[in-house]
Amino acid sequence: MSLRNTFFAIAVLGALTHVVSLVLIMAALDRRGQKTNPLLVRIYAFKYLAAYKEAMIKETGKAGVLYRLCIVGILVALVAAVAGILVRRI
Helix, strand or coil: CHHHHHHHHHHHHHHHHHHHHHHHHHHHHHHCCCCCHHHHHHHHHHHHHHHHHHHHHHHHHHCCCHHHHHHHHHHHHHHHHHHHHHHCCC
């Protein structure tokens, strides 16, 4: 497996982590009484992230594991995708 394919695989795993954690955040918001719309998640994703962070800070004083997982997942996907584009095929 080439280095480029490895970076792209890491990017896919990061994006999958982001999506799964966002779905779990939406479920957590639903349990707390805030309505979420799965069809409009692409539009309201940052709104849901901010609402989850605010709810968790109010409850525990920290941002929450799912919030950090969601942010780290998308950052890993972005960095790995850029690295996969920039690296020469070996």
